[in-house]
Amino acid sequence: NAGVTQTPKFQVLKTGQSMTLQCAQDMNHNSMYWYRQDPGMGLRLIYYSASEGTTDKGEVPNGYNVSRLNKREFSLRLESAAPSQTSVYFCASSLDRTNTEAFFGQGTRLTVV
Amino acid sequence: QQQVKQSPQSLIVQKGGISIINCAYENTAFDYFPWYQQFPGKGPALLIAIRPDVSEKKEGRFTISFNKSAKQFSLHIMDSQPGDSATYFCAASSDFNKFYFGSGTKLNVKP
Numbered sequence: 001n002a003g004v005t006q007t008p009k010f011q012v013l014k015t016g017q018s019m020t021l022q023c024a025q026d027m028n029h030n031s032m033y034w035y036r037q038d039p040g041m042g043l044r045l046i047y048y049s050a051s052e053g054t055t056d057k058g059e060v061p062n063g064y065n066v067s068r069l070n071k072r073e074f075s076l077r078l079e080s081a082a083p084s085q086t087s088v089y090f091c092a093s094s095l096d097r098t099n100t101e102a103f104f105g106q107g108t109r110l111t112v113v
Numbered sequence: 114q115q116q117v118k119q120s121p122q123s124l125i126v127q128k129g130g131i132s133i134i135n136c137a138y139e140n141t142a143f144d145y146f147p148w149y150q151q152f153p154g155k156g157p158a159l160l161i162a163i164r165p166d167v168s169e170k171k172e173g174r175f176t177i178s179f180n181k182s183a184k185q186f187s188l189h190i191m192d193s194q195p196g197d198s199a200t201y202f203c204a205a206s207s208d209f210n211k212f213y214f215g216s217g218t219k220l221n222v223k224p
Contacts, residue, residue, distance in 0.1 A: 004156070033212075042119070042202055042214035043157070058211065090156050100145050100206065104156030 002026050006091050006105035013081045013112045021076040021108050023091030029103075030096040032074035033058075034066060036087040037107070043090065049074055051096075081112045116140055117205050119215025126222050132190040134218045136203035139184065143205035147212075148177065148188050151200045160201070161188070193222045 007022045025032065030051045035043040035058075045058030047066040055066050063085060065077045074093075078085060088109050092102040119136045126132045136146075145164055149157035163170045163177040163186065170177045176189040190197055203215040 035214075040122075040216055042115070042117075042216045043212070044214070045211055048211060059213075092156075100147070100162070101159045102147075102212065104158065106154070106156050 004091055004093055004103050004105035006089075006108050008108060009106065010109050011111070013078075013110065015082060015112060017081050018077065018079050019081065019110075020078075021089055021091075021110075022073070023075065023105060024073045025091075025093040025103070026072065027093060027095075027103065028071070029093035030071070031094045032068065033092040033094075033102065034064070034074070034076045035090045035092065036060065036085075037090060038087050046076065046089075078110075081110075083112045086110060086112045115216065116213040117203060117215045119203050119218060121218060122216070123219045124221070126193045126220065128193065128195060128222055128224050130193050130222075132188075132193045132197070132220055132222070134188045134201055134203070134220075135185065136187065136205075136215050137183075137185045138205050138213075140205070140207070140213075141184070142207040143213075145206045146177070146179065146186050147204050147206075148175075149202045149204060149214075151202065151217075157202060190220075193220075195222045195224050198222050 004025045033048040034046040049068040052071045091105045094102045147162035148160045150160045151157040174191045179186045204212045206212045
């Protein structure tokens with residue numbers, strides 16, 4: 001079972017470049033999430049998708065966009081990367097709002113120089 | 114400001130000892146309180162969770178104690194083992210699994 005798969009695992013971007021982080025889950029989950037993890041800050045929710053076709057902002061959405069391409073895939077896009085977006089990004093999924101265990105991917109370590 | 118405050122930042126415990134990590138929250142709408150365990154280079158994984166209708170939940174060596182009136186909850190790891198060395202995050206959520214995480218506690222269990 002792959003669970004939640006994120007690509008790429010590592011990325012270095014120059015300020016102003018754009019990129020898309022990919023996430024796919026094979027657990028038939030309805031809800032998907034993007035978090036960023038920074039030292040001393042825990043994980044903070046960027047965007048989430050309660051179900052296919054819907055997306056909503058989390059705690060720290062500025063500078064990001066998301067697409068729920070289908071039930072399996074939820075991508076995170078940085079249109080113009082900034083050094084403040086240097087972080088480890090985690091995608092997660094859960095069955096739905098009533099089954100509240102969230103399963104996380106292994107993370108993408110992004111550095112913006 | 115952080116919705117869930119976690120302490121301590123780091124913890125060193127001898128093998129066989131008890132590890133205790135504390136969290137506090139303000140939002141009374143939170144109705145689900147999980148603890149996640151994270152090993153280096155991995156994503157967080159659910160360890161144990163509690164809802165506010167009970168004051169304690171135990172799974173093996175791991176226990177959550179929940180004090181609704183004080184808006185606090187804690188994780189106790191009994192008989193701590195070197196394999197428990199990891200970073201632990203408390204979290205809270207209400208709607209749509211929008212988790213608010215604590216800042217994390219790095220636990221080091223010395224053999």
